[in-house]
Amino acid sequence: MMNSEPRRKQSKKTGLLPGSLVYTGAQALPTQISLLRYDAEHFELFENLTVDSAIESVGQSTVNWLIINGFENIEALEKLGTHFGIPALILEDIFNVQHMPKVEDNGNSLFITLKSLSLKSKGKEIEAEQISLFLGANILITFQEKPSQLFDSIIERLQAGKGKGRSRQEDFLAYLLIDHIVDQYYLLLDNSEEQIEKLEQMLLKSPTDELAFLFLDFKKNLSLMRKTIYPLKEEIRYLSREDTEIIQPITRQHLSDIHDHLSHIIQSLDSYREMISAMMDLLLANNSNRMNSIMKTLTLVSTIFIPLTFAAGIYGMNFKYMPELEWKLGYPIFLFLMLCAGLGMYIYMKRKRWF
Amino acid sequence: MMNSEPRRKQSKKTGLLPGSLVYTGAQALPTQISLLRYDAEHFELFENLTVDSAIESVGQSTVNWLIINGFENIEALEKLGTHFGIPALILEDIFNVQHMPKVEDNGNSLFITLKSLSLKSKGKEIEAEQISLFLGANILITFQEKPSQLFDSIIERLQAGKGKGRSRQEDFLAYLLIDHIVDQYYLLLDNSEEQIEKLEQMLLKSPTDELAFLFLDFKKNLSLMRKTIYPLKEEIRYLSREDTEIIQPITRQHLSDIHDHLSHIIQSLDSYREMISAMMDLLLANNSNRMNSIMKTLTLVSTIFIPLTFAAGIYGMNFKYMPELEWKLGYPIFLFLMLCAGLGMYIYMKRKRWF
Amino acid sequence: MMNSEPRRKQSKKTGLLPGSLVYTGAQALPTQISLLRYDAEHFELFENLTVDSAIESVGQSTVNWLIINGFENIEALEKLGTHFGIPALILEDIFNVQHMPKVEDNGNSLFITLKSLSLKSKGKEIEAEQISLFLGANILITFQEKPSQLFDSIIERLQAGKGKGRSRQEDFLAYLLIDHIVDQYYLLLDNSEEQIEKLEQMLLKSPTDELAFLFLDFKKNLSLMRKTIYPLKEEIRYLSREDTEIIQPITRQHLSDIHDHLSHIIQSLDSYREMISAMMDLLLANNSNRMNSIMKTLTLVSTIFIPLTFAAGIYGMNFKYMPELEWKLGYPIFLFLMLCAGLGMYIYMKRKRWF
Amino acid sequence: MMNSEPRRKQSKKTGLLPGSLVYTGAQALPTQISLLRYDAEHFELFENLTVDSAIESVGQSTVNWLIINGFENIEALEKLGTHFGIPALILEDIFNVQHMPKVEDNGNSLFITLKSLSLKSKGKEIEAEQISLFLGANILITFQEKPSQLFDSIIERLQAGKGKGRSRQEDFLAYLLIDHIVDQYYLLLDNSEEQIEKLEQMLLKSPTDELAFLFLDFKKNLSLMRKTIYPLKEEIRYLSREDTEIIQPITRQHLSDIHDHLSHIIQSLDSYREMISAMMDLLLANNSNRMNSIMKTLTLVSTIFIPLTFAAGIYGMNFKYMPELEWKLGYPIFLFLMLCAGLGMYIYMKRKRWF
């Protein structure tokens, strides 16, 4: 559902001892390691590092952001994880890319896994990518399955600006990343609102049967978004309320802001969902109404003409002795009576308010 | 949905560093600053102040109410906010006019954002305007997107009366404003009740297909109201229960009263919603009933006349040797038999209680 | 909904300073004040008191029950309220006759507002009347909009009996009144059960389209009852659990009993509601079944006779050269074939289990 | 609903002073008192006791079980209740046979009221009988409306066995009784499962319209069972968790077991309920499918033969100058064209996948 690429078996890990590191995605991409090192005055970006060079390059007094893409070289990543104190169970969660959003607080380190959502190229389906953040002493490590431009704008702004962002610690950087991912959700929300307005107009203009399928597709997207965003909201709320050693009070306030945004998104999704249900009801009502009006026409025509046809049939019979047939005015009288009967029928039905 | 003006992109803030002050509404209006200064004996209203003159005019021993309309001059407002100790994150919330109702208690100051609801000129759609209250030491500041007459009656009553209202502190003034906004909700509630009665009568008199669309529109309004009012209720409840430094016990009792009102409104909205669902069911049942009665007529007519037509068709055939055709009484006998068949059919159907 | 009298605007209080005493009902009736004074040995009833005489007549060592009907003279009532220590906000709630049931514990006094429910004269609609009880030191004051016979039986029993009731305090008297109101709910419950059985029989005997409207009316009544009773249940539960100074332990046990009753009522209402939904489903199913059987008849008749009519039409054509017409046995053969065709059709449809 | 005997007015107690002992059932039966007295070595059963002889017969060092059937002699029972310390409010609950299951812990005594459920003789309707247990110091008293064989098997086993049951206290005996009643629920559960399988097969074989009514009846039974069992579950859970003086730890563990059973029953009832809803949906779908196939036949026949009949009608007209009538091959050509038209129509509809 979440991905039309070679489907990921959710049971890929079945039959392994727990703690085994297994990438559960479709196809592992080459591992790329970059390091961003900055403080209020300095800013350095190292690319294509090996695990060893990455470990060496981490600065003591700067903010360190280790960016990891691609999970092909699991052994190297395990080594790296061990060096920076990532617990084995958390490493497992990082490579299990179908994990639900969650936050795990280990006292002196913090692990956050969440999904970034974006529209696929064709524009209707939603793609989810898992992003994991490990916030340790003096370092933030992010893990992604594929190289992406997702955080480019943040890197650029950090490089350019010397303001608030640069003088804060890793916890604030983590907040910046989460905030950026949540901003992506807003793009999807806008897209959803556009789509719902389009669907509403289609419903008003041409309530055809294909709409039901469009409604279903839209509902699926909403459901996927809710499924991805709701647990994140709960986790962020936890972070913003609890006293975590590793998150400073000011960052906590910012996280509380993110929680507000996520609440707003969830609420909007729920109201879209409701609206879609209401529109589905309308579509069904509309269909049954059109059916009604079709049946009315059928009934009108049949009720008027079937009896008349019988009457005409009578005078088409070949009985020898049918006095009416000999009358001079037989034909005009018949026509007149038929007209009366038809009109009478029509008026009767009008009175019953069928038309 | 909430606004048919140029649609506000919910993602307007995407790509900005958090803490940036951005107005998320459609079009920023010029900033207007007024100050109301009163105590039990005095009452002064200053209009068209600049930020500096506003800061200077605030009295030491009086109640101060700073009224701000229009968010064009964000820098000036930021300066004002800084002077009166409004945290940056709260300033951000003030300018984000799609924020959900919330209360934030910062120990020695209190921030409340909520929506006033009113009917649009055409009378069917509901318009929501965000109103933010900042209650600091010795001052109440209100923020609105547009100039409005919303609080005029309160200002007048304060000016006129020398009673309770004038001798209380800013927290009571804040309560007065919230109470006034909640009173607006009651106007909408009355309007909803009128509409529901109208819809009920339409359902009884002429259950046409357009009703379904009216039901949907009404449901949308109810949903918007609930979405706006429910979080406010929860927040007010928090205010009325918790020990906040800045709200005096007597005001807390009044807030508890507001909470009762909001509960009542929510309950009414929920019962309206239920009623609309029941009416929708009735409409569908009604449609299917009309369909039934139409089909019955069709069946009655067809079942009687189609066989008769066949019989007439038989005696219209041109076979050489059809003895009945030669009978003297052939025609009258035929007519008589047809009459019997028709009547028999009719009685059979009557007995089966179809009609 | 709750009242077919001149509709009460829920917004009547809009635009007033809070704390203003306003009667929100349709039409204020003249204020009548009575006082009941009794202990185990004595029993006195004073009627048509003024506020001053009422205040004077209150006994020191007896149980005092001040009965107030009609809210025309709000100033007098305010004076009375002030004398007996009724807080202003509670006075406001008393005159707001659309208030939801609630209990307010002020330490040394207790305020309870609830609704008595009764069937209107015509017997289908439910009428709600607000009754407020203020339990202060040494006095119980009850407030009603209209004079009524509701509590007459209690007064009589108090006058007659010298038993338990007479030797208890005001809190027990309050319990007696609430218990009596809850007993009224049982009358409505019985009525509802009767109605539901009647509706069930109507559904079985003559499932006509009007039933749907009766179901809706019934559902509305259930909904009104639930809305009125549920909050009361919660409040009574609070009273029976919490340590309130003014309610003695023994009365608390009795209140716990009332809570049981209210739970039972709510549960019954919910099961009635469920049953009505199930019956509505059955009605719809029934309608669609009747529709089916009507359509079957139409199809049976049409499927048999329309082709036969075509066949008869063929031999009614006037082509010069139609050999069959000349055959001696043409007519009987035709009739026989038609009979076969008709029977074949009928058997085919029987086999397909349509009939 | 629960009883087709003379309906019990739920309002029977309306208008009485609280604490009045009133039997709310249909018809009070003569009061019968028995006493069971046993310990590990002895076992005695006394029948047809008077209140006084019952009180005298209670043993000091044995387990005492007082069995009371029939509530005709309320005064005697009141006397008995007073002697064994049953509070007045609890006596009231015992005689109110429509009371919901509940547990009341009075410190040194425990009151439990619940319902035994059984199938009525005809086998479809469920009958509920109220059973009340009062567990006091050194005695267990059970109250039932009617004499029944319900506990006979327990008495026999107690008489026969010398095992665990005989050497335990009254609290264990109470547990035995409750467990026995819960076992009865399992019988009903089995019966329900049988019925649901029967209904499922009926749905597959002959989905007639009567099934809907059977579904409704079944749903009512499920609803009655749930209503009776759910509150009991909650109460038993309370008993098994809280520290009650009168229940020994080992009995508490057994009660926890009963709670597991009741949870299982509730869960099964809920899944039956769900299944019935799904089956109802299927039935509706099935009906609409049959309707569809009937309509298809009607359409097939009408669409083919109505135009053909018109064509035949044309050549049955009596216009003087109709050249085709004179053609030698007119008739065969006509027949051939008709055949083509009919086949063409049929193929067209086949292609559209209507059949």
Add this chain to the structure above:
Amino acid sequence: MMNSEPRRKQSKKTGLLPGSLVYTGAQALPTQISLLRYDAEHFELFENLTVDSAIESVGQSTVNWLIINGFENIEALEKLGTHFGIPALILEDIFNVQHMPKVEDNGNSLFITLKSLSLKSKGKEIEAEQISLFLGANILITFQEKPSQLFDSIIERLQAGKGKGRSRQEDFLAYLLIDHIVDQYYLLLDNSEEQIEKLEQMLLKSPTDELAFLFLDFKKNLSLMRKTIYPLKEEIRYLSREDTEIIQPITRQHLSDIHDHLSHIIQSLDSYREMISAMMDLLLANNSNRMNSIMKTLTLVSTIFIPLTFAAGIYGMNFKYMPELEWKLGYPIFLFLMLCAGLGMYIYMKRKRWF
């Protein structure tokens, strides 16, 4: 439902004294006892033990896993249970194979009962088998109804590997077993996703009436899975949070991981369920659409040809004096008019957008 073998009466235990050990399954299989004994260096597997030899073989310093299949010899198992300190009530739960998943913490021992789920050979129905784990001092005992290969892979891996698994205690072994069972759930989840995709394609390609039955079957499976997995999730959560003496902190973390997996499964099941509902709606909509298009054809044909047939019938009448019949151009004019009428009708309906 859960089993098509001879149905297990849920009431099998009715009428027995509580604490009696009764196997509630269909047919008890011979009891087989095996023992696995290992530590980091050693690994021994004993098969076909008697109770006595099993008790003797348990090692002091090794991990002991006693595997029991088949419940025929209940006495022997009771003896074994008594030796290892299994409380009687828990033994009862073990043999009651319809017990819901639960965890019971007795301080120094822990009892867990859960279900393994697998697809039956035919591949559509789900089979549940109860597995009970008793974790005592120095021993883990597992109970299964039937011999199975379920844990073979774990035994093999324990035999092969010398790693983490072998050096941990019994609590970790218990975790391994539970984890393995949860892995089986993932296999079912994958199967469900495949099925849902298949159903979706069937819905798009050939939305026949049989789909509704397939939907129902699928829904039943989902419901069974949820019913089995949800309580387990809750219990595992309890285990992973509470401080249990017998479970070490590191195992607790692993259990928390299992809880995450179970949450994910439940969430997926819920989203499948939702999707099935949406697809059912689509199927219904689709059916009603096909019905509509069939009705349209019927109406089109009838509305055009029934009036025309009447017209033809008129000129088939045998009145003596019908002037039109004598006209030279009577026939062509008639045909032309009929064509016009038919076309007009057709265009009218096209305009009304019926086709």
